[in-house]
Amino acid sequence: MTDSGSQPSEDEVRWARLTDKQRACLDLVLDHQTSKQIARRLGISKQAVDLRLKTARDTLGVANRAETAIIYARLKQTYDRIPCDPIILAPRPALMSFDSSNGGLPGAIHGCGSPTGEPTGSNPPFGDFWRHDHARVKRVWIMAALLVGFALLILTGLSIAQALTRLVSG
Known part of the structure; x- marks a missing residue:
């Protein structure tokens, strides 16, 4: 619209007469x-593209394809705008897939990598040590190793x- 708001400009009329196609x-x-x-990109025939471009040329009142592109680019820059700027929000985090093979909890909670179960490049400090799906024998060995380590720690502290005590008492 013009500054007075009463009559649309000639460019605005030409822009409005162009179809979406x-x-x-x-x-x-x-x-x-x-x-x-x-035609390949839009999935239509070459003749349909040429017809649409010829009709657009007539609508814009120009003689050739290059001039059509120039006028259309100028009109698009002026009239193809969003009337108000949208609020830019942070993207939502991707949802993790549920995998019951690791004890029923999503993989990222255990540090096992991406939601698809693939490693992400950062390994947890003890690798697969804290996984919940170890076999019973392996869990027994892990518990025995932890008990031995804990016992050695206590004996070392006592010694x-x-x-x-001997040093202080003299």
């Missing part, structure tokens, strides 16, 4: 596509305490 073809003309390439 003509605009789709003209957008690809702006990308330097041939009629054959446009250090005894050595310090």
Whole structure:
């Protein structure tokens, strides 16, 4: 619309008379596509593309394809705008797939990698040690190793305490 708001400009009328199909073809003309390439991309015949471009040329009042592209680019820059800017929101996080093979919890909770179960490049400190789907024998061995380690830790602490007691008492 013009500043007075009463009469639309000639360019605005020409823009409004272009159909969505003509605009789709003209957008690809702006990308330097041939009629054959446009036809393949839009899934229509080359003749349909040429007809749409000829009708758009007549609507815009120009003589050739290059001039059509120039006028259309200028009109598009002026009239093909969103009336108000949308609020830009952060993208939503991707949902994780549920995999019951690891104890019923999603893989990222255990540090096992991506939601698809593939490693992401960062391994947890003990690798597969803390997985919940170990066989019973393996779990027994893990518990035995932990008990032995805990016992050695306690014995070491007691021997250090005894050595310090002897040192202090003289």
